Amino acid sequence: MVDPPEMERRQERDGGEGVAEREPGGRGLRLRREIGLWSAVSLTAGCMVGSGIFMSPQGVLVYMGSPGASLVVWAVCGLLAMMGALCYAELGALVPKSGGEYAYILQIFGSLPAFLVIYTFVLLVRPAAIAAISLSFAEYAVAPFYPGCSLLPQAVLKAVAAICILSLMLVNGRSSRLATMLTNVCTVAKVFSLLVIVGGGAVVLGQGRGYTDAFLFAFHNTTQQPGRIGMAFYQGLWSFDGWNNVNYVMEELKNPKKDLPLLYLLVNISYLLVLSSNEILSSNAVAVSWG
Known part of the structure; x- marks a missing residue:
């Protein structure tokens, strides 16, 4: 066994950045505080802005039956996500520990409920979410190579998804600083792509080529x-999921002490302006069809 001081000296000698440091007074180890304010915001935004906003519009429109009702669902989902994020911000300030729900349940209800929660989360919830997100990524990455093909090869999709998962695993295992940099770059790219879609919708509307009929009869055929x-709410809330991710790395924030709903609304309005309802319903990758 290597004692913590020897481990730290070896990391310094080898040039490694390490993932832990000793607490003041030598009481134990804690995670290094290497995530700044921008990186924390980028982590939250990057986890929220993902495959959902590029694929869920089809599901929301399918289940609600009308463009107007689908936009209402997006607005309500954004409000729910904002309230949840505000609650977690307060929890993170009161209990500045990494682990998210596990840390809070452990402190409030004890070890057994916390163990059951983290056991279910690690073995079922998180792997299923990662699989769904990686398959969505694979569908968008592969779609340009199969133009006009409604059914993409499943073997190719699964291979690309597996490569994505393994690559991210290696990056996160190598360095938290490298993972943070990758998150920042991806967040900028994803937000930029959403702004391009919003701007494209405004251009189409200004040119008078948009499908404005969808907004003249916005609530026609709304389901009851x-x-x-x-x-429909499940699809929308899936797109907003990720607002609680920063609470899993609270101990790594340097100073542990928004407008996505509006952006998502504008993106969906752009989808409805550029694509007809039938085109959205028939597309598995709405953003690719929009492009």
């Missing part, structure tokens, strides 16, 4: 079935 409305 609770089950379909619930599924």
Whole structure:
């Protein structure tokens, strides 16, 4: 066994940055505080802006039945995500520990409920979410190579998704600083792509070539079935998921002490302006069809 002081000296000698440091007074180890304010915001935004906003518009429109009702769903989902993020911000300030829900349940309810939560999360919830996100990424990465093909080769999709997961695993295992830099770059790229879509929708509207009929009869054919409305909210909330991710790395923030709903609304308005409802419903990669 290598004692912590020897481990730190070896890291300094080898030039490694390490992932932990000793607490003041030699009471134990803690994670290094290497995530600044911009990186924390980028982590939250980068986790929220993902495959959902580029693929869920189809599902929301399918279940709600009308463009107007689908925009209402997006606005309400954004409000719910904002309230959840505000609650987690307060929790993070009161309990500045990494682990998210696990840390809070451990402190409030004890070890057994916390163990059950993290056990389910690690073995079921997070792997399923990562698989879904990686497959969405693979669909967008592969779609340009198969123009006009409604069914993409599943073997290719799964291979690209697996490569994506392995690459991110290696980056996160190598260095938290490198992972933070990658998150910042991806966040800028994703937000920029959303702004391009919003700007493209404004250009199409200014040229008079948009599908404005969808907004003249915005709530026509809106569903009233609770089950379909619930599924529409599931699609929207999936797109906003990720607002709680910064709480999993609270101990790595340097100083642990927004407007995505509006952006998402504008993106969906652009989708509806550039694409007809039938084109959105028939597309598995809405942003590719928009492009």
